[in-house]
Amino acid sequence: DAEITQSPRHKITETGRQVTLACHQTWNHNNMFWYRQDLGHGLRLIHYSYGVQDTNKGEVSDGYSVSRSNTEDLPLTLESAASSQTSVYFCASSEAPADTQYFGPGTRLTVL
Amino acid sequence: AQRVTQPEKLLSVFKGAPVELKCNYSYSGSPELFWYVQYSRQRLQLLLRHISRESIKGFTADLNKGETSFHLKKPFAQEEDSAMYYCALTPSGNTGKLIFGQGTTLQVKP
Numbered sequence: 001d002a003e004i005t006q007s008p009r010h011k012i013t014e015t016g017r018q019v020t021l022a023c024h025q026t027w028n029h030n031n032m033f034w035y036r037q038d039l040g041h042g043l044r045l046i047h048y049s050y051g052v053q054d055t056n057k058g059e060v061s062d063g064y065s066v067s068r069s070n071t072e073d074l075p076l077t078l079e080s081a082a083s084s085q086t087s088v089y090f091c092a093s094s095e096a097p098a099d100t101q102y103f104g105p106g107t108r109l110t111v112l
Numbered sequence: 113a114q115r116v117t118q119p120e121k122l123l124s125v126f127k128g129a130p131v132e133l134k135c136n137y138s139y140s141g142s143p144e145l146f147w148y149v150q151y152s153r154q155r156l157q158l159l160l161r162h163i164s165r166e167s168i169k170g171f172t173a174d175l176n177k178g179e180t181s182f183h184l185k186k187p188f189a190q191e192e193d194s195a196m197y198y199c200a201l202t203p204s205g206n207t208g209k210l211i212f213g214q215g216t217t218l219q220v221k222p
Binding site: 031033035040041042043044045048058059090092094096097098099100101102103104105106 | 116118144155156157158161198200202207208209210211212213214215
């Protein structure tokens, strides 16, 4: 069955380190999204992509980057992790931009 | 500014009671509205979207453009409805960019 996976599921890192969170989907969806979930804020869009080589900034993109080299993967990189980036990160994909988004299981990141 | 507001962090009701989860939005155009749900230890998933006008698991939501609201309702709550509920909008223009509210935890007591 097609699905969307994220790895790792839990990560603890130190301030200043570079961290990459993986997102992989097997639906062949062109559209992929990264969100962070924080208490009191709901989910906020970090970056999104409409296809290979396409990436766009979302509402809270500072300190994050993405690259899209193939359809299946959209890794999220924290260039220099900060404590404010402690959060739960969700990846999602959709067949068309405004279609239903299918979410991954999430990655809980702690920055000490 | 585009914004979605869910005024209740927690809504606690007894089984069989009616449920209304409130959602208000701020957007000058014609947005598309959604309700997403996250059950315990499960992924966030779409519950319903206003353009489909469906009733899913007994839940309905009506878009009220005059009051800029999209409240989620169910006449008789079940214990399995206990979950976190998020209201979200996507601006017109087919971008797919979801703007979420803060979320409301629904607790249905036996």
